[in-house]
Structures are given as C-alpha cells and as structure tokens.
Amino acid sequence: MSNKTYLLGGYQTDFIRNWSKENKHLMAMYQEAVEGAMKEVKIDPEEIDVAHVGNFAAELYCMQGHLGAFFVNIDPAFRGLPTSRHEAACASGSIAIMAADAEIEAGRYDLACVLGVEQMKTVDPAEGGNFLGTAAWYELEGKDVEFPFPKLFGQLGDEYDKRYGLKYEYLAEISNINYSNARKNPLAQTRTWYMNKAHACLQDDNNPAVGGRVRISDCSQVTDGAAAVFLASEKYAQKWAERNGKKLSDIPYIKGWGHHTAPILLTDKFEESKDNEYILPHVRSTVTDAYKRAGIADVSGVDGIETHDCFTTSEYMAIDHFGLTKPGESWKAIEEGVIALDGKCPINPSGGLIGAGHPVGATGTRQVLDCYKQVTDTAGDFQIKGAKNMITLNIGGSGTTSVSFVIGVD
C-alpha cells in the first residue's frame, strides 16, 4: 500500500475582487494566498519542501510565464525550493495536486504547498473568451468563434437532448442552487448578486443566450483568484497534529483519485460514446476510479460533491456520471432535491464555478479546499451536516482532462 497524503487545509482569496482594478500583479495573489495559507494552517515557511503551481494561461492574460518560479519570491525561506507549474486548462489546479500527491506517496517530500492561481480580468470578455478557446482545439473549435466554450457546452446539452431529452427548467434549477449556495459562502464571487430561478428562466436582454441553449445564468464566472492547500506525509501530519492538539485520525486525507483524458475535439467525444450510455465515458471512469481507490462502492459513499459546473450542462452531465441517477436521468436528482444543500447528496455547497467563481487555474485547488472545510466541519453557513467524505470533479476543456479526488476522514 502506498503512503497516505494528508490534507492540512489552506486559504482562498475572496473571489469577489477585481485585481486589475487594484492594479495588482499576479505576484500579489501568490503573496496573499500563500501567506494566508501559512497563517491559517500554522505552518512556517521553512517547513515547506516543495511547491506546485496550477495555472492555465498567465502567458495570455498577464504576459507572464515561468509561474513556478514566482513562488520563491513569496518568502526569503523559499529560495532554492523546488517548484513547478502545471497546466491542463480548467483542470490545472487538480493536476498540480496530483503531482504533489504523487511525490508525497513516493516519499520524496513531507510537506507540499499547492497553489492554484488565475488573473482573468486583465482583458475584456471577448478577448478572454478567445483565450479560453485555447482549452479546446483552437484552430478547429475556437478560432473566429465568439465565446467558443458556451457553444461547446451548449452542444453537450444538445447531445443530452438528442439521446435522452432535456428540459431547460432543470438547467435553471442547477443555476439557482449554485447561486443560492454561493450566498452562504463569504468568499463567493456572486454572493451579493441578484439571481433567482425566475431570473434564470428568463431569456431577455439581461439573460441572453450565448451558446445555443446556454444563457448567461448558465455560465460560470470570469474570476480573479487563488487557492492554496497543504499536502503532507504521515510523518509531517503526525507532528503537525501533535503541535496543534489534534489527533492524526481527525486529519483528512486523499482517499482516492481518478484521472483520464479524452480526445480533445468534442465531436470525437460524442462519436466515441455513441453506443455508450455515458456521454463522456472518460469522465465516468475518472469518477469510478476515485471511488475504487477510496474503497467506496459508489456515490452513496460520499456526503457531498464539489463538481465542475463551468456551465449548467456540465453539472447536468456530472449528476449521472457520478451515478446519482441512471444515465440520462439527471433531472430526477434535481427534481427530488437530492443535490440541494439540504439534500441527500448536495452538489457544490460552495456555489461551484457558477456561484463561487471560476479562476480557471485555481478551481481544482479551491474544490479540494472546500471539501477539506466540509469534512472538518469548518464550512460555516454552507456546511453539510456531518460530512465525512467528499468528492471533486475538475474538468479541463470540453470534458477532455478530468480529475477527481475523494477527500475524507475515517
């Protein structure tokens, strides 16, 4: 059996902020997130052995590469620290965690800091939408297309409609739940916004369609933000637990993970799955791998989900791919209140990418941090009562790279 990787918590910046308006460099985000995490988790800079940075496209948004290196500038104690940057579009944060997790499993290091970071409000929405297009096959799916991703995820809705039928009211309810949950999250971008189901059901000047059936209220946000988490070996976690008056058994760990990559073109994905009951079978495998590695049979083994709702259609897809319903019957879980905050298996108590926000490279680390909060009973107003095990799903591109973690305590 491999070594366990413990999760010691971390820090998220307030996703409501616009760092361009503050005239801040990406470095400020590094500084605030990692300093915040060290303070929150009570870790000294000298203790950190290795750092991993998840980021999608700082070269485009900020004209800045070599993002691992910036970590060293946070504190003089970090000079010489091994660092690297990981990119897998919107799954970049999770891929960075995968790297840190693997190193700790292998026994190379005892304490890793993983920082997900993205500054997106440096450009106008059209240019930003074009940058995001590079998460698809740009030349074939993104170039000269206005807002390529809403269109691609609109097509995911079309595919559901074709195979199983899909009513818009269910997408509106997904939007409504995410916005409602976000109101309870003091770090969520949309916590003060005016949003409700009636608004989501409208299609007017305030809520236009931007990609087929996908309206503004179905989209995640353009967000500036960072989230940092600490991953630790049993040796370090034991020491940390003792000095903080905790028991090792109360500290969450990564119980399981899944990671698969599908062909990048959305049409190839649909072609591949035409005879499969799951529309994105590699996403399904990611989730079932995570269950298996965590030693749980299925979704009944978790108390809640933090999923990748870059659009309401992606969450609609996630519901049956997690196994909450039979394939094509995601609407049932929505109708029966299963995914609501007080439901049997709440999805995105944080508000998800729609409600909490979606700083692309930080989303994976933010999801894991929110799961940490749930299983340590520190999520405040968006706490799932008695949560012991949570699962994430973080997706890059149009369902291309998928990563899932089961985070829990025994």
Added chain:
Amino acid sequence: MDREIKKVALLGANGNMGYGSGALFTRSDCEVTFLARSAEKAQAGLDSAKKQVRSVSVGSKASVGSYDDNLEQACKDADIIFEAVAENMAIKNEMFDKVDKYRRPDSIVATVSSGLDISKLAENRSDSFKKHFLGLHYFNPPNVIVGTEIIPGEHTDPGIVDFLIDWCTKSQNRVMVKTANTPGFAGNRIGFKVLNEAAQLAEEYGSVYIDYLVGRYTGRAMPPLATIDLVGFDVHKAIVDNVVENVPEGADEAIETYKLPAYMQKLIDQGILGMKTRGGFFKRVDRVPHYLDFATGEYKESSSIKLPKLDFMEKMKTMHRIGRYEQAMKTFASAEGDEAKLAQKVIAGYISYSFHRAGEITETITGIDMIMGTGFNWAPPSVLVDLIGVKETVQMMDKCEIPVPASLKEADPKQKFFNEQNVNLGKFFVAK
C-alpha cells in the same frame, strides 16, 4: 415569538435608497409593496429597481401603490415598514403618524435615514411604535455596498435589533454594524471627517494635489475629493453641518476638521454640487480630466498641475502591486518631507479619530473597522495600525501633532487589532 419577514411596505419607493432597498428585499423572497405619492411614481421606482439589479424578476415579488390608496393596507400586511422618503424630519413625521395608526402592533418600522436622530423620530408615538422602531442604514447603492448600520433608538426592543442583525446578515448578505444614535452614526461620522479635512486642505494646496497625496494608495477605493463629487456637495454639507450642530461642545477633539470650508458653501450657492450637476472639484471635458480653479471659477486641465514624484509614494505603489502591504504602510509611516507629513496628518487623523470614537459611536473599534471596510471601501483603521505597528502609529501621530488615543498609547506593541476572518486586507490597497 418566531418572527419572520415576508411582507414589506416600502415608503419612498421612487428615491434612490427606496428602490435600491426594495430590490434588496425582493431578493430575499419578500413581497414588497412599492409606495410613493402616486402609483405612477411607485411604478417608476420599481422600474428603476429592475434596472439597477438588471433583472425584471424583481417584478414577480413586487406591487405598486400610492400613499392615499394603499398605505393603510400595506402597513397592515407588512412585517416590516421600511421608510425611505426625503431626509427631512417634517416629511418623515407626517409619514410616521400614519404608519403608527395603520401598522400591526408587532411589525418593525425602520428608517433608512443617514443621520437624523432616531429617538426623536419616534417621539410622541405609541409605545409599540417606539419599541419596534430603529434605523436601518443601507449605503448607496445597496446591491453593491454590503456594509449596513443598524441604529436602535432610546426605546427600541433589543430583541428586534438582534433579530434584524441576524436576518439582514443571512437573508441579505449584509455586514451589519450596530451604532449609537449619534450624529452621522458611525460610517459617515468617521468618513466625512476625512473627506471634509481633505476639502479644507484643498483650499491651500489645490484639489488635484490633495487627491494625489491622499490617493488610493493610502488604502481607499477612491480619492477623497472625487468621493465628495460622487456624494454631492449638498449631501456632504448636510452631513458635516449635522455633526457640528449636534455633537455636544467639547465632546469631539477634531471638530475643527468638520467645519465646511467657506469656498464650498460658495460653490453650493452657485449650484455646483458635484457629479449630479456635471462638475464639482473635477469634471471631464471631452473625456479629458479637468479641475475647478477656485480662484477663477473655471475648469482647467488637471494635467496642467505638475505633481511631484515622491519616492515614498512610488515605493508604496510598487509594494502594493506585489502584495507587500505591510512594507508599504511602514514606508508610509516613516516617510520624511512636507508632502509625506501632509498625507500622514490625514491618515493619522483618521486612525486617531476612529480610536477616539470607539466605545462612543460603536461598542468597540471593530464596528468602525467593519463599516469603513464594507461601507466606504477604505482600509479599516485597525488594519492600518496592524500593518504600520502600534509604536510607529503613535510616533506618526506625535509627529503630526494628532492626539493619541489612550487605547493605542497603552496598547502592547505587539497587539493586533483586526481579526475578522474572510476579509482580504489586500483589497483595500490599490497600487495607483
């Protein structure tokens, strides 16, 4: 009893604060009756509410009516009667006479007044009214600014205050600050001290220079004189005059900084009120920034004022930009030179005034911190002390001949004053 807020009677629905607050209540799934002198005016308010929050869904939770035809029924139905009519004692009194007659004995009555005496507004009314009446001061626009003051009057039931603090926090995402019923309450009392002092200094140093020196890099979303332009000279005058007239003599060590400069009164008399009259301290002519030359009464290009490049300021902006706020503020406090001293005087004055008022306008300094952070978007005074250091803050006050509050004089040099989780301190420090 299990109190809840489901129905709201909104008085003064056609004013800014009226429709803005109305939208906020519909967001919490309340049914809101928008009321004004005529149903047409109330409808105009509802339309503005839809526009402000960019959703016609406001309408599904709202109805409109006039005081003559609908006030009685709306007050009978309402769990809270929210008053946002003109900021005038007589007009409000006329309205509250009717409200007292029509309301249920258990309903809450709240006024959005930003400065009138809450106890006085409840005078000569029924005991039930007095018990259920308080100030609920949203800042404009309420869909954006979450800082909110709650002001109990002399006879307000503390249970009502606690209930509303909890309800507004949970249902409206407000940051609630309980304040004393003192002139300007907490936010405006602290904020307009700084704004008015900047206006006083502008007479000697010029408005472009003062907004440069006390700019965003000192921990604020907007420079002070630009803020007065946004608020309006008339509103500014009403707030500072109210403080000067109603604060007991000798009770405010910095009352001199509260006196409206004579040149501003002259401008008000000429009808120059700020952005609402398309020009105040500043205006844009063909998109080019201009400033008002007080001597000639003409607007001139702001770029004609040669601003000195100041080392400490440049250094601070560079540090803010990379997230080194502590180093930046320490640089500020230790900077030498006349320019630095002038900026330090305003900031040290802000900190000193806030700590002097803690315990008087709010229970502790935390209330002032929260309303300055969430109502004004200024770095809270405690945050500044924490970053600069207790000893260094006191030294800065001494150097600028600003009175040092006892709570700082006697503090442990390592004491930290600001301890609110989930508030990102970095957001207050703009690298411009």
